[in-house]
Every structure is written in structure tokens, then in C-alpha cells.
Amino acid sequence: MVDVAVIGAGVVGCAIARRLTLDGARVSVLEKAADVLDGASKGNSAILHTGFDAPPGSLEQRCIADGYRQYLSEHAQLGLPLLRSGAMVLAWTDEEQQSLDALINKAHKNDVNDVKRLSAHEIQVAEPHLATHVKGGFRVPGEYLIDPWATAHLYIMQALANGATLQRNAEVVSGDFDGEAWCIQTTRGQLRARHVVTSAGLYGDRINQLLTGRRRFEIRPRKGQFVVFEKAASRLVEHIILPVPSATTKGIVICRTLFGNVLVGPTAEEQSSRDDASTERATLQTLRDKGIELIPALSGCEVTATYAGLRPATEFSDYQIDNDASQNYTSVGGIRSTGLSAALGIASHVAGLIEQQRPYRGQSIAEPLVPKADRLSNYHPRDWQEAGNQGVVCHCEQVTRREILAALNGPMPPATLQGLKRRTRVCMGQCQGFHCSAELASITQGRLDRPMTLSPES
Amino acid sequence: MTANNRQTDRTVACSVAIVGGGTSGLALATELKQLGIDDVIVIEREATAGGVPRHCGHYPFGVSEFRRLLKGPAYAQLLLDKARQAGVTLLTGTSVTALHPAGLLSLSDQDGPYQLQAERVILCTGTREATRAQRFLSGQRPQGILPTGALQSMVYLHGQRPFLRPVILGTELVSLSAIMTCRHMGIHPAAMLEENPQLIAPAWMRAYPVMRRVPVHLGVSEIHIEGRQTVEAVRFTDAHGNSRTIAADGVIVSGQFQPESALLRNSHLHICPNTGGPVIDQFYRSSDPSYFCTGNLLRPVETSAWCWQEGRQTARIIADELYSGSAPLSESTVGLVLDHPGLKFILPQQLRPSTRSHGMQQMQLRLRVPADGKLVFRAADDQLLWSGRLESLPERRILAPIEPMAEHARHANQGDTIRVGIEQSD
Missing domain, CATH: 2.60.40 (Immunoglobulin-like)
Structure with missing residues (x-):
């Protein structure tokens, strides 16, 4: 029997598993996919937000603010890379210009007090490649670029290093609470836990229904498509460029990534499917055009990648975090697009909620082990720059053989090529595997659930 | 070349550094040595030089250059042998990570980064196919979507079989060669899809897919890849406007070659928006007089024989400039x-x-x-x-x-x- 079962290993589940483990709980994480971060957490915009534009007083705003604060104080010790780029909210029409003061007021209400109003001229000086029709805006200096995958991997790895367990391919099929503890049946067997935390992202409502008979909210998947430009494009923009949000969407962001590329997206498309993250040519074309409209020199830059992420939106605008003390059950849902920024804050919030029930008797760990974080930032030292790297395998992203082997031989080896990509960035560059696929297939032979090549008999 | 001394000195020097050991790079290096240039280094990021022909396991290579009919791998080996015999220094497993003005290169190998100062640098980084992302292909992102080049390396260099029933996107010469590559490993393509109303490959090759019983669909639109983890099907609208779905376990994204210009694009050198390669003059010189470019980096794809000729011609220009006292170019x-x-x-x-x-x-x-x-x-x-x-x-x-x-x-x-x-x- 464990103290807490965490259902779902997205960034939020990983952060909760870490928090509870460090607080002294025996935690077991159940993930239905072959690898962690396989749902909503695999495609986001990789930004650490201040939460300046979150609804004041909302749970979301509080979790972002706390998550942000914790990230900044702990990232160095955890070895997680961070790049302070700052953000600019820009008005491109007179109408948008009218909304800027309200947005600045909102930032102040959210205790983000260092935002600064900018004239069109000041914006042009700070971002000389921007289109000249910008009307005005304001700067949010405290916005950062982070690595969305290394961050979540580090959370779950630290939980594992300090005693938690993780079961992958473990889809929850049923569960019973006997008044004392839960007995959860998964496709990998049975788990007994005093308490259950469900952070199942796009399937949160279904797990709630399955285990407690009460959905609590309805997941309404919202797809966001992105276009990623080549690394040469990163010279064209420094800040995270945000639009003035409309009533329905935060709009299209243009920003660098920590990996050295430039991102344009996301769209906000309601759909019923919880796992179809298809991209569509016409939409991608529109995103590229939007990028070029705001930064004309992007027209000379190649597109490196396209992807779509699915946000687990609900009928509510705020996060839906609900603790049922009578059933030892906590539901964490509706973490739409700010989950990466808020994860540490959500984890602390959840730990606080279940503190009264105290499902665990252990002492918090005084000196927790800190595993090595993946070092994939283009703005920080990389493995290829060090001796003994065993040579570069993926040239576009400069991924070394030593890094690939370390991931395959590590404590949480990837089960899929996608998982290996998230841990090392192989095949994620300009050539998308033209040069390194064959060698990678050799290196990963016999190591992945879905091999890159078929066996000779098939 | 003093690369062995780099424990003590992290900048080494040479007279000519050639970036890329494919057809044009090796032909250029060999010719330079034969013209009496001492210090010629070819920098190749793969463990073996030879370039794209290494994984083209088919004819015809070498006819006009060597009067021999060879398959790609034998041709690459011949180029490599000739370079070695001529005394070219090959730095394999070495990546160029940045180009700096006046011939200074940042390099990296398994021992980490260092710098190389060359009197002349020639970029010969070749070509690759446009990716799925560059074509804005619709659909999900399952495993099993490969460019032809990757398929060729898997089949011919590693004996790997990534799928059994792929759909081939494109009908260029290389798309037809993908059928050949598939056959080598007992893979039978399910179909070829072409967005243009006619086949792109030259007329003499057009009967090939029919011969190999691979259905060809011309004038298709709305191509959409289905499958979350692995490819399950390719959906499209055919020329008559009917929606079609073909079951498949892979997709070969073929053709639409473009210069492999990543290094160039992150450098100070000027890029031509029309070719996607460097801006050069009639002497293969780029916008920096220390840098020259040749071979398939110059434009979307030419034959190996053509690149071999370009490499040799570039060598004569550089040798002339280095040692025959040519007046500097205007x-x-x-x-x-x-x-x-x-x-x-x-x-x-x-x-x-x-x-x-x-x-x-x-x-x-x-x-x-x-x-x-x-x-x-x-x-x-x-x-x-x-x-x-x-x-x-x-x-x-x-x-x-x-x-x-x-x-x-x-x-x-x-x-x-x-x-x-x-x-x-x-």
C-alpha cells in the first residue's frame, strides 16, 4: 500500500508526485501511455509566465504566481535552464491600444508591478525587426523561456530518486474506496493507496466519473497548432511577443524557444477528440503568414517543425481543483495552458489541501536527491561542447551519442521515439531525421516499445 | 595541419578547409592536392566520408567521371580512395558548428569544440529533401514518416526495414528510386501520391511504378496522415474530388530537394531566396572572399557527375588564386x-x-x-x-x-x- 496514487504523468502529475514525495509520502504514479508527458504536456509554448494576465483572484492566478516564484527560487539547484526574455504585449490597432491600460491594471492587481508602458518608438528600438504598424504596448520583464520537457522530467525523476514509483502503460480501469483506502485496478495490475490524486488532463472528467461517480467538469479539448521556425530566425526577436487578448482567446504568440528556434502559435480550436492533435495545412499557412505579418523577415526563414497540442479546457474558466475528504480523493482538472508555469504552485496547493487528512506519516525529506536534468538549452552549455561526448549523432540539434545512451540507460528510459526526442531533441531539427534516422534506429535497436525498424521476420 | 597539438592550442590552421565530404567536396580536395596545394582538410561530420552516394544502392554513378558504371556506395568509395591517395586529410566525426568571417571555423568532435583558421573555406554541404513540416502536411505526427534519404540509409547502410506498406509522397526521380529501395528490403509501397496533375520524373522513368504495381494517384489534394503512435492510413482527395483512404504503416516524404544550408543560414554569408543556397559569383565565391561554395549546396539538386565537375572547377579557381598570383577579385x-x-x-x-x-x-x-x-x-x-x-x-x-x-x-x-x-x- 502506498500513501498516494497520482493518476496521470503530465507536468502537473509529475510536480504533484515530487511535492508529496519530498513531503514524506510514499507515492505511486500511474500513466496510461507508454511514456510520461504524452498528453496535453507534450505540446505547449514553453514559457514561464508571471501570470500578469490571469483573472485576478482566481485559483489559476494564485497557482501561477506561486509556481513562478518556486521555479525561480529552485531552478538553479535543480539544474533547470532558464532564459529571461521578457514579454511585450503589443497593440496593432487603435482599438487594441485602448485596452492596454486595463491590461496593465490587471497586471498590477496580480502583483506584477514591473510592467512598463512602451511607445511605438520604444518598441521599434527594442525589437527592430517588428513590423512598423505597431501602435504601442507594454513590457513584462519577468517572463522567461524554459524547457517544458526537461522540467517535467526532472520533477518525476526527483520523485523517483526519492522513493516514488512510476508505472507506465497502466491505464486505470476501475477503483474502489473502502472507507480507509483505495484499491485501483489498472491494465498493469492492482494498486492500494490511502489517497488518490487525479491529474489526468484530457481524461480528468472520465477518471473522476469512473472512480467517484461524479465528473466534476467536462473536458472540452482545445487544439493549438504551432509553426516552428529555424534557429536563424531567433536573431529576429528577443521578447515573447503577445497580442492584446480578445474575449475568447489569448491569441497568437511569437517567441523564441530555449532550443533556439522561433515559435508562432497557438490556435484555439474546440474539438471533441481528446487525442487527435492533427495539424492542417491551411491553418499552418495562416500561422506562418501571421508570423511574417508581425516580423516580415521571417519570410526568409525556413520552417523547422509543425505540431499541435491539446489543452484540457472545461466549461469553467478557472482551474478545477477539488478535494473530497470523505473519499480521500483529490481531482485536479481544467489546467488549460498555464500548467507548465503553475505546476509547482498546483502541487503545493494540492499538498495543502490533503494536509488535514495527512494520508502519509513520513517526515519530509531534509536533503532530497537531485537527479541530473536534461541539458538541451541552446543558450546554456551542451554535451557536445564537452570532451568524451562520443560524437554528434543528430547534427541539426547537436545531440551526442553519450546523451542518447544516457537517456536509454537512465532511470526512466524512453519507451518511444517521441519520448527519446523529448529527452534529447534527436530528429527535432531542420532535417527532421533525414541524416540521423538510420543511425538512431541502430542505437535504439531493442530499446523502444515501438522500434524504429521492424524485425527481419515480420 | 596541426590538429594533434590541440590539447595545448585550441586553434589549428590549414590552407584550405572543405566542409562536407560528399561528391563535390572529395573531388575538390583531390584536385587541389593534384594541383600542388599542401594543406587540404576535408571536414566530415559522419563517421565515414562519401556523402549521399553512400546510401544510393543503385546505378548509374561514375560513367562520365571515371568511365565506369558503379552503384552509389562503390562510387563513394572510389572518391574516398582517390582523395586518400592524393594525400587529403580527412577529419571525420567532426562537425562545423559556426562560420566566422575571414575563414575561421568553429569545430566540434568527440573531444569537444576547437577552432580552425583556413586561408580559404569551401562549403560543400550538399542537399536534402524538404521535410514534412516544410510542406505543411496535414495530419498527426506518428512514428514512421521518413524522407527518402533516411530510408536509403536505413536500407542500404544498416539493413533496416522501417515499414512494410508505406505511401510515397511525390513522383520525382528520387520517389521512383524509393520504390527500388523498398524492393531491396521486401517492402511494397501501397501507393504514390502526387499533387501535380502529372508525374514529375522524366518521361523515360514513368512506366516504372506501373511495372512495380504501385498505384499512382495524380492531382491529389488534402493529404492527411492518420495514426497517433504509428502511421495507420493516408487520406486524400483524388483528382475527381473523391475522398480516399489508403491503409499504410509508413510515409515516404520524397523529393523537393533543397540546399543543406543550415550552417550558412546561421552565418554572415548572404543567402539567395531563389535557390535556398549561397549567393555566389562566377568563381563560386560567396559574399565573404574567404568562403567559396560548390556542389549541390548551390541549388536544388544536380547529379553526382555534375557536382564532381563543379568541385574540380572550384579547385582550379582556388589553386589559381592561392598560388598563381591572380589579381584579387574586384x-x-x-x-x-x-x-x-x-x-x-x-x-x-x-x-x-x-x-x-x-x-x-x-x-x-x-x-x-x-x-x-x-x-x-x-x-x-x-x-x-x-x-x-x-x-x-x-x-x-x-x-x-x-x-x-x-x-x-x-x-x-x-x-x-x-x-x-x-x-x-x-
Whole structure:
């Protein structure tokens, strides 16, 4: 029997598993996919937000603010890379210009007090490649670029290093609470836990229904498509460029990534499917055009990648975090697009909620082990720059053989090529595997659930 | 070359550094040594030099260069043998990570980064196919979507079989060669899809898919890849407007070659938006006089034989410049400007006033759409410099003599341009 079962290993589940483990709980994480971060957490915009534009007083705003604060104080010790780029909210029409003061007021209400109003001229000086029709805006200096995958991997790895367990391919099929503890049946067997935390992202409502008979909210998947430009494009923009949000969407962001590329997206498309993250040519074309409209020199830059992420939106605008003390059950849902920024804050919030029930008797760990974080930032030292790297395998992203082997031989080896990509960035560059696929297939032979090549008999 | 000393000195030096050990790079290096240049290094990021022909397990290679009919791997080996015999230094497993002005290169190998200062650098990084992302293909992102180049490496270099029933996107020559590559491993493509109304490959190859019983769908649209973890099907709208779904376990994204210009794009050198490669003059010189470029980096794809010739010609220019006391090239240039929407690119993009004899003899052009008329070169004052009959299809090699325009450039003013157009036949 464990103290807490965490259902779902997205960034939020990983952060909760870490928090509870460090607080002294025996935690077991159940993930239905072959690898962690396989749902909503695999495609986001990789930004650490201040939460300046979150609804004041909302749970979301509080979790972002706390998550942000914790990230900044702990990232160095955890070895997680961070790049302070700052953000600019820009008005491109007179109408948008009218909304800027309200947005600045909102930032102040959210205790983000260092935002600064900018004239069109000041914006042009700070971002000389921007289109000249910008009307005005304001700067949010405290916005950062982070690595969305290394961050979540580090959370779950630290939980594992300090005693938690993780079961992958473990889809929850049923569960019973006997008044004392839960007995959860998964496709990998049975788990007994005093308490259950469900952070199942796009399937949160279904797990709630399955285990407690009460959905609590309805997941309404919202797809966001992105276009990623080549690394040469990163010279064209420094800040995270945000639009003035409309009533329905935060709009299209243009920003660098920590990996050295430039991102344009996301769209906000309601759909019923919880796992179809298809991209569509016409939409991608529109995103590229939007990028070029705001930064004309992007027209000379190649597109490196396209992807779509699915946000687990609900009928509510705020996060839906609900603790049922009578059933030892906590539901964490509706973490739409700010989950990466808020994860540490959500984890602390959840730990606080279940503190009264105290499902665990252990002492918090005084000196927790800190595993090595993946070092994939283009703005920080990389493995290829060090001796003994065993040579570069993926040239576009400069991924070394030593890094690939370390991931395959590590404590949480990837089960899929996608998982290996998230841990090392192989095949994620300009050539998308033209040069390194064959060698990678050799290196990963016999190591992945879905091999890159078929066996000779098939 | 003093690479062995780099424990103590992290900058090494050489006279000529060649970035990329494919056909043009090896041909260039070999020729330079034969012309008496001492210190020639080829920097190759793979463990073995030889380039793209290494994984083209089919004929015909080497006929015009060596009077021998070879498959790609044997041809690559022959190039490599000749370079070694000539005394070329090969730095394999070594990546160039940045190009700096005046011939300074950042390199990295398994022991970490260092720098190389060369008197001349020649970029020979070759070509690759446009990716799924660059084509904005719709659908999910399952495992099993490969460019032909990756498929060839898997099949011919590693004996791997990534799928059994792939759909091939594209009908270029390389798309047809993908059928051949598949057959080698007992893979049977489920279909070929082409967005254009006709096959792109030359006429003599068009019967091949039929012969191999691979259904070809022309004029398709709305291609959409299905499958979350692995490819399950490819959906599309056929030429008659019907929605079709073909079961498949892989997708081969073939053709649409483009210069492998990542290094260049992150550097100070000028890029030509039409070719996707560097801006060069008739001496293969880039916008930095220390840097030259040759082979398939210059434009979307040519044959190995063509790249071999370009490499050798570039070698003669560089040898001439280094040791025969050629007068330095003028810094002024005359640009060649495309003045017709049907023209895709012209190479070189600019001409430098010079009386040197070594240099390109011909301009290279390509079309976007079929053309029937005459190709004309006109000076700034509309004076006709050269014209010739033009009847060609897109993606076909078109050549024009360089000398009439080079002669004009010798007397032109700085900033002058030559307009290249297509006019109706007389």
C-alpha cells in the first residue's frame, strides 16, 4: 500500500508526485501511455509566465504566481535552464491600444508591478525587426523561456530518486474506496493507496466519473497548432511577443524557444477528440503568414517543425481543483495552458489541501536527491561542447551519442521515439531525421516499445 | 595541419578547409592536392566520408567521371580512395558548428569544440529533401514518416526495414528510386501520391511504378496522415474530388530537394531566396572572399557527375588564386535579376568584373512552370546581351553561356544589374 496514487504523468502529475514525495509520502504514479508527458504536456509554448494576465483572484492566478516564484527560487539547484526574455504585449490597432491600460491594471492587481508602458518608438528600438504598424504596448520583464520537457522530467525523476514509483502503460480501469483506502485496478495490475490524486488532463472528467461517480467538469479539448521556425530566425526577436487578448482567446504568440528556434502559435480550436492533435495545412499557412505579418523577415526563414497540442479546457474558466475528504480523493482538472508555469504552485496547493487528512506519516525529506536534468538549452552549455561526448549523432540539434545512451540507460528510459526526442531533441531539427534516422534506429535497436525498424521476420 | 597539438592550442590552421565530404567536396580536395596545394582538410561530420552516394544502392554513378558504371556506395568509395591517395586529410566525426568571417571555423568532435583558421573555406554541404513540416502536411505526427534519404540509409547502410506498406509522397526521380529501395528490403509501397496533375520524373522513368504495381494517384489534394503512435492510413482527395483512404504503416516524404544550408543560414554569408543556397559569383565565391561554395549546396539538386565537375572547377579557381598570383577579385559586382515569374533561379547570382580564365562557363537556370519562347539577358539600358531558344519544363537543367554577360560586367558600373527574362519567340 502506498500513501498516494497520482493518476496521470503530465507536468502537473509529475510536480504533484515530487511535492508529496519530498513531503514524506510514499507515492505511486500511474500513466496510461507508454511514456510520461504524452498528453496535453507534450505540446505547449514553453514559457514561464508571471501570470500578469490571469483573472485576478482566481485559483489559476494564485497557482501561477506561486509556481513562478518556486521555479525561480529552485531552478538553479535543480539544474533547470532558464532564459529571461521578457514579454511585450503589443497593440496593432487603435482599438487594441485602448485596452492596454486595463491590461496593465490587471497586471498590477496580480502583483506584477514591473510592467512598463512602451511607445511605438520604444518598441521599434527594442525589437527592430517588428513590423512598423505597431501602435504601442507594454513590457513584462519577468517572463522567461524554459524547457517544458526537461522540467517535467526532472520533477518525476526527483520523485523517483526519492522513493516514488512510476508505472507506465497502466491505464486505470476501475477503483474502489473502502472507507480507509483505495484499491485501483489498472491494465498493469492492482494498486492500494490511502489517497488518490487525479491529474489526468484530457481524461480528468472520465477518471473522476469512473472512480467517484461524479465528473466534476467536462473536458472540452482545445487544439493549438504551432509553426516552428529555424534557429536563424531567433536573431529576429528577443521578447515573447503577445497580442492584446480578445474575449475568447489569448491569441497568437511569437517567441523564441530555449532550443533556439522561433515559435508562432497557438490556435484555439474546440474539438471533441481528446487525442487527435492533427495539424492542417491551411491553418499552418495562416500561422506562418501571421508570423511574417508581425516580423516580415521571417519570410526568409525556413520552417523547422509543425505540431499541435491539446489543452484540457472545461466549461469553467478557472482551474478545477477539488478535494473530497470523505473519499480521500483529490481531482485536479481544467489546467488549460498555464500548467507548465503553475505546476509547482498546483502541487503545493494540492499538498495543502490533503494536509488535514495527512494520508502519509513520513517526515519530509531534509536533503532530497537531485537527479541530473536534461541539458538541451541552446543558450546554456551542451554535451557536445564537452570532451568524451562520443560524437554528434543528430547534427541539426547537436545531440551526442553519450546523451542518447544516457537517456536509454537512465532511470526512466524512453519507451518511444517521441519520448527519446523529448529527452534529447534527436530528429527535432531542420532535417527532421533525414541524416540521423538510420543511425538512431541502430542505437535504439531493442530499446523502444515501438522500434524504429521492424524485425527481419515480420 | 596541426590538429594533434590541440590539447595545448585550441586553434589549428590549414590552407584550405572543405566542409562536407560528399561528391563535390572529395573531388575538390583531390584536385587541389593534384594541383600542388599542401594543406587540404576535408571536414566530415559522419563517421565515414562519401556523402549521399553512400546510401544510393543503385546505378548509374561514375560513367562520365571515371568511365565506369558503379552503384552509389562503390562510387563513394572510389572518391574516398582517390582523395586518400592524393594525400587529403580527412577529419571525420567532426562537425562545423559556426562560420566566422575571414575563414575561421568553429569545430566540434568527440573531444569537444576547437577552432580552425583556413586561408580559404569551401562549403560543400550538399542537399536534402524538404521535410514534412516544410510542406505543411496535414495530419498527426506518428512514428514512421521518413524522407527518402533516411530510408536509403536505413536500407542500404544498416539493413533496416522501417515499414512494410508505406505511401510515397511525390513522383520525382528520387520517389521512383524509393520504390527500388523498398524492393531491396521486401517492402511494397501501397501507393504514390502526387499533387501535380502529372508525374514529375522524366518521361523515360514513368512506366516504372506501373511495372512495380504501385498505384499512382495524380492531382491529389488534402493529404492527411492518420495514426497517433504509428502511421495507420493516408487520406486524400483524388483528382475527381473523391475522398480516399489508403491503409499504410509508413510515409515516404520524397523529393523537393533543397540546399543543406543550415550552417550558412546561421552565418554572415548572404543567402539567395531563389535557390535556398549561397549567393555566389562566377568563381563560386560567396559574399565573404574567404568562403567559396560548390556542389549541390548551390541549388536544388544536380547529379553526382555534375557536382564532381563543379568541385574540380572550384579547385582550379582556388589553386589559381592561392598560388598563381591572380589579381584579387574586384569587390564590385553586377547582379543577375530574374525578370519573369516563370523563372525559379539563376546561378551564379552575380558576376564579378575579371579577366580570369578559370570560372563557370555556363549559367544554370530552372523554371517554375513550362516555358516556350526565348531566354534573354538584357543590360540596365535594355541592350540585348544574349538570347537563345527556351523550351523546357520545371525542374529541368537549363544552361546559357556566361561569357557575353561576363564581358558586359567588365565594363559595367557598380550596382548595375542584368535582367533575365523570357520573351516570345520571333
